[in-house]
Amino acid sequence: MSLPRLLIEPIIRNALTEDLGLAGDITSQAVIPVEHQSTVAMISRESGVLAGIDVAALSFELVDNSIIFEKHKQDGDILFPGTVIATVKGPSRSLLTGERTALNFISHLSGIASVTHQIVTSIKETKAQVVCTRKTTPGLRVMEKYAVKCGGGRNHRFALYDGILIKDNHIAIAGSVSKALMDAKSYAGHMVKIEIEVDTLEQLQEALSVGVDVVLLDNMSPDTLRKAVSMVNGQAITEASGRITPQTAPAIAASGVDMISVGWITHSASILDIGLDFI
Structure with missing residues (x-):
């Protein structure tokens, strides 16, 4: 089960455009050296059900296609506090630029999946x-x-x-x-x-x-x-x-x-x- 890229890419692009405007991420540009690389872990801080892993991955890709997004969990999986959902590697500026959009989507969608699971x-x-x-x-x-x-x-x-x-x-x-x-x-x-x-x-x-x-x-x-x-x-x-x-x-x-x-x-x-x- 997955979301077709054709349907979700315009939604993600709109969200990124809303966040970046014309100037982009001026905080990361001011503070982070352009050549700096990082690895980050996307981690669940409470129990629930995962939804939106591909949305999060595409959020980073649209910021910088050199970012490597490695999934450790799939949509529909049960999460617990401390579960590592994905590992993301790439330019630090790009990771920080895409972070909020990716987290907004995956947190919102996982919240929906989690309450649905409770009722089910x-x-x-x-x-x-x-x-x-x-x-x-x-x-x-x-x-x-x-x-x-x-x-x-x-x-x-x-x-x-x-x-x-x-x-x-x-x-x-x-x-x-x-x-x-x-x-x-x-x-x-x-x-x-x-x-x-x-x-x-x-x-x-x-x-x-x-x-x-x-x-x-x-x-x-x-x-x-x-x-x-x-x-x-x-x-x-x-x-x-x-x-x-x-x-x-x-x-x-x-x-x-x-x-x-x-x-x-x-x-x-x-x-x-x-x-x-x-x-």
């Missing part, structure tokens, strides 16, 4: 799977959704173009659950899945009477979710959502739902503390 682990005795949403950092969606997969989760629809998800505002404008679903069915091609968000069992029954591929059961208690799963009875994929944490996930998963969607794992996950130590 908390529901491992059930059939439910953890999926992310479109609540991503603008411009970083491809990386953040990849990090979810590194943590053992799965991706929901990637964007507005690859699946129909009818939410409460769509229903309000359309006039009813039935009307929204019938309009969607007449619009969509045979390859496009249709999902609808329901807040009550009454709305769920209305959706099932029309027919739908996936039902999003929003902010329902575990007891209500169990009733909803029983009503669906295999007619559609069931997905639960609404402020789900590693602590609340087990009870929600035990209701029998197929999917648990969690928005905060991409937009609010804490970083995993990863540092760069000069050897």
Whole structure:
């Protein structure tokens, strides 16, 4: 599992451009002799799951392609305090110039992978799977959704173009659950899945009477979710959502739902503390 360079290089270039501007790293230029060489170790300072190793490597390469980036761990690997993730060798100025961009990416993505892994682990005795949403950092969606997969989760629809998800505002404008679903069915091609968000069992029954591929059961208690799963009875994929944490996930998963969607794992996950130590 890896990220295509074609997708991630423009994102990394933008980050480096933002950091370097026109003048470049004036601190390193002022303090570090141009001929000085160094070796550094990228080290995890806490436990978690690695994501973004190739992003970090490319961050250094785009600064200076003479830098040698040696991986010791792969995305998806479990990390502990003191785990050496990679060894990086090259001109000291270049290493310091690329350091922050590389660490920003790998720490952020590993944080996402780590919290995803926590939720996945908390529901491992059930059939439910953890999926992310479109609540991503603008411009970083491809990386953040990849990090979810590194943590053992799965991706929901990637964007507005690859699946129909009818939410409460769509229903309000359309006039009813039935009307929204019938309009969607007449619009969509045979390859496009249709999902609808329901807040009550009454709305769920209305959706099932029309027919739908996936039902999003929003902010329902575990007891209500169990009733909803029983009503669906295999007619559609069931997905639960609404402020789900590693602590609340087990009870929600035990209701029998197929999917648990969690928005905060991409937009609010804490970083995993990863540092760069000069050897």
